[in-house]
Amino acid sequence: MNDKVLLAALAKLHAQAGLPASQFTAAQRSALDRFARQTGAVRSQRQGRGENYRVVDPALFATHLSALSPDVDAGAAKQIPLRARLIARARDSKSGAHQHEHYYLLLKGVGEGVVWRESRRDIELPLSHVTFDFGAATLKVDANDAWATEDDLWLVENQALFDRTDWLPENTKATVAYYGGQLNGILLNWLGSRARAGQVIHFPDYDGTGLANFSRLHAMLGDACRFWLMPDWSEKLDCYGSTQLWRNTLRDFTSARQRLPEYLMPLTRQMLHTGRALEQESVWLCGVGR
Template identity: 25%
Template sequence: MQTPLDAFAGLLADLAADGVVPASRLSAKARERLAPLFSADVLVERRAGAGRRIEVRNADTLARFIERHYPAGLFSNAAAEEGLDRRTLALSRYRDTKALGGLDFEIVEYRLTGKVPLLIGGTAVGWSGVSGDLGAFVLYGARPVNREVRFSGVVATVENPTVLIRHDWANAGVDLAIATYGRMSRRLIDWLASESMRDARVVHYGDYDPVGLGEFCRLEAALGDRADLFIPAEIGRLFSQYSDRELLSRSAGLLPALQRSPHNRVQGLLRLMAEFGGALEHEALLIYRGEHDQGT
């Protein structure tokens, strides 16, 4: 038995095959999508005994409507769709690459700064000193052996590209710094929490604001004590000099949930935000490093 691509495809298949369906089959959304066909009298609604039904008045126009919305047909075709990624599959089925949601993979940029190799599909990538040891790998939602990514050192999740490039990760004891560019995907967190990363310790480097703390809490919830939050020794002075009221106010709605966190470092940073009335962008780490490089 063939399987329709979705409920609307199933409805269209029955209309095309039988010429009639009970009116109760039409949801409000289906009626909205079929409105042009009702307006053109391609479909009509009539009484049928104690109920109502939808009848097809023009099968050719209905067929063209189906072809326009489902170019590959109304039913799934495992052989034809094998190997297609989510967006290509959506284009094939619906003429719309976004119809099935986002990508089923993401590109993860990294800096490899330690001696521990990164294993990508069984191939070891080691430190070379070339191009700042910048690289990238593809992280898939489903990861068979040939797509698995493994690491067993200290991993930094880094919110900002400037910090990714400019921070001295080797001196910080970090073996692999990966860019998150803001909010981490569920896919990335699931990978960090997966069996292939069980020997890695993950340290979060994000803004010292409610969003950054929220990202750390997501990591901790998934990784437990394998997750940590980096806080420089002079965090109080950095808050005093560089914290920003607007940065805090933009995400103040997250504060109530963070205040329930049992993590001491989160609570310590919340106290600093309250004391100085602002939050701190993590590029301040580069100021902190620069001052120490100059011996101040």
């Protein structure tokens, strides 16, 4: 018996004591039927043209519900964080749609005079100045906020590209943001809710994960974002590309390839032909050997 399915069904009955079968999914009805046969705590009864599930042994029902959910009422509370509610409901912070309720974007200003402004609250973040003094800054992003900058926003997948920014094109004035492997859904919604930067430039690993992330970003922003191809990327892919990384992310590559803009076809064709993927830190590798 699937504990998550059964818990969802029992939680509905806990709140109502009796409900029509139509209030449950097919999987939940199946789980309830097995639970009723095995415990006798719940009974299915005909009611008109349909069926009705009722709790017939509240004490036994409560014992089984407690085994699955230590505090189902706290799990339904709205005033505590989502992941705490999931622990209360199912002893596991990852038992449901477990994304955190907020996302914190780590930012670094490159060049002088990079500023982020929140027009609704008339406040600003002087990012270049903050970066010089403290190394980085953080924004708690929400699709309803009005944070934006006139300069470009670069999204990088790996921390080395955030720590050192000498790989950027000469005279770049921009924000670099580190997102750590996967583009978070809250971040994507934030970027798509309004114009946040002059342009959003994505520089991930050239592998299935990186391309899949860009396909999600491009679906949200269209031509307001672009994928950055490092200088001499083709030679570097031949020289430093990894077959293991290619194999590990092939499923994402296959899924994302058809959703990418035309200008990335040379990259994806070469990856497909060579069976290699390239990590973004290769941007520092000069004088590619033959």
